[in-house]
Amino acid sequence: MGRQSRKYNPRTRTKRPIGLQIDTEQSPNKPHPIPSKLGDRWFLPNPLGARLNQKSGLGLNVENGISLESIEVLFCHWNRHVPLESNWVGHILDDDKDFIAKSVIFDVSRSGGEIVIPVGNISNFTYSKQTFALKWSRNKSHFNSKPISQIRWFWASENVDWDELKNWVNEVITSECIPEVFVIDDEMDITMYRLSYENLQGNQEVWDDLSDTQKNTIESMLSQRKVTKSGCFIDGLDNWPLSSIGVEHLSGINLRNEEIEWLLSKYQAKENNISLFSHLVDSGCILRPGFKYGCKWRVYDDDVGKSHAPWLLQPLDEAPNSWEQVCLAVRLAEGVHKKWVCGLNEDKQWKYLNIARWLPGRV
CATH class of the missing domain: 3.40.1350.10 (Trna Endonuclease; Chain: A, domain 1)
Known part of the structure; x- marks a missing residue:
């Protein structure tokens, strides 16, 4: 009876496949270049690099292009038709066991149209050392405005260090940003939270x-x-x-x-x-x-x-x-x-x- 009474469809789970999807309307006329290794980052040449940096806040400007973190490369693969080398994800996982989780979090954090930039690309704003990324409102430029949020993430199974969390929240609020926490489970599903302090005040006689x-x-x-x-x-x-x-x-x-x-x-x-x-x-x-x-x-x-x-x-x-x-x-x-x-x-x-x-x- 319980199954028959359900009148809704479960939400579609995003699988985020590796490999460029054929889309005649959005695919570029000329294939984008494959990112090349540049130190511990990845290089994309201009004009693609300049466009990704100026419009989407991706990467750091370097000579003749931009350098990207690995999570940005995978974001560009999923959303900007940037191809990858064979077994690229496997090689990254050899060095970073949290790479898939961080990439999914980065992808989800940008799904509302906001500009989210990893702290490895930040040099002109103060942020807490536990912060994963900074976020700008979708109607603001990351070039001439302050971020609205600082983001950090946890596995769902991780213990909560309340004192450490409180200190991070205090630092973020002091920087005039909103503390945001992204929690990811073993299914790579994410729940997002905003943290703030409440004023518990009543009207009762004391x-x-x-x-x-x-x-x-x-x-x-x-x-x-x-x-x-x-x-x-x-x-x-x-x-x-x-x-x-x-x-x-x-x-x-x-x-x-x-x-x-x-x-x-x-x-x-x-x-x-x-x-x-x-x-x-x-x-x-x-x-x-x-x-x-x-x-x-x-x-x-x-x-x-x-x-x-x-x-x-x-x-x-x-x-x-x-x-x-x-x-x-x-x-x-x-x-x-x-x-x-x-x-x-x-x-x-x-x-x-x-x-x-x-x-x-x-x-």
């Missing part, structure tokens, strides 16, 4: 908004709490002054253990380190369990009954270990129209890293 009388009321009610396996139960609703904390059930307030700990901490000496939970609640947000969405918390910026939670949050110590797990978390969040964020602490300040799926051609 602790400092309460009067001394209200704070005393909470302290008194806490002293009468009944312990449960998940926290505690406080009988009575009329006097509970902090609507962002606790859930109404059985004509009383049910508090989770983390909520109890947060409330009790307000009556003790303040600590230098502010917990993630405390920072979010003190920012006017409501935190509810996110187990149904595979995360620590659903984070609301308004009353739970008025709006959906904009964010699904995972603390760093519970964050995905691999990019496969990141992909699953982000897809689940976006499937329910929410943003996935990871809570990171930097210099005793909390930051919220959003990883969002993205497609080429959407600037």
Whole structure:
């Protein structure tokens, strides 16, 4: 029954064959020259070289032509009718086991019409040492404008080094570029992400908004709490002054253990380190369990009954270990129209890293 109910066709998988495709409309009247070895790069003569460099941002200008990285050569083979020597790909793979992955990533990164240039061709812009390529908007010239993005890539099976990733994102943002991550799986299929920091701010009443009388009321009610396996139960609703904390059930307030700990901490000496939970609640947000969405918390910026939670949050110590797990978390969040964020602490300040799926051609 499941197969019969499908009314869509799966997308066509690009196979990227080696060998020039016969196309009478787009093929050149005169065959292009085969790239020749030039040091650790590849040479194409003018006028073809000049045209590829000026119009497509490919290669570096050298005497009588351009020099290309290997991934640019394969891009030109797939998209610009440039022929290859026999077994050229095999020879490149002898020296670079990631060559196919990098070539596919480079091809996909340009599929939206943007100019993407490997960092090996960049000398006039600052970029992070982990960056793979810089990208320009399709309606901007790479000769007289700044790049809009810095791109890096990972295998889906690779582990995520969150501290290193955070440092790279910070460097890219400081350079006034957008951090983009391309993740490739063993099928040579690619998922693209844009990374940014979210401002998690809500409109709820916070602790400092309460009067001394209200704070005393909470302290008194806490002293009468009944312990449960998940926290505690406080009988009575009329006097509970902090609507962002606790859930109404059985004509009383049910508090989770983390909520109890947060409330009790307000009556003790303040600590230098502010917990993630405390920072979010003190920012006017409501935190509810996110187990149904595979995360620590659903984070609301308004009353739970008025709006959906904009964010699904995972603390760093519970964050995905691999990019496969990141992909699953982000897809689940976006499937329910929410943003996935990871809570990171930097210099005793909390930051919220959003990883969002993205497609080429959407600037």
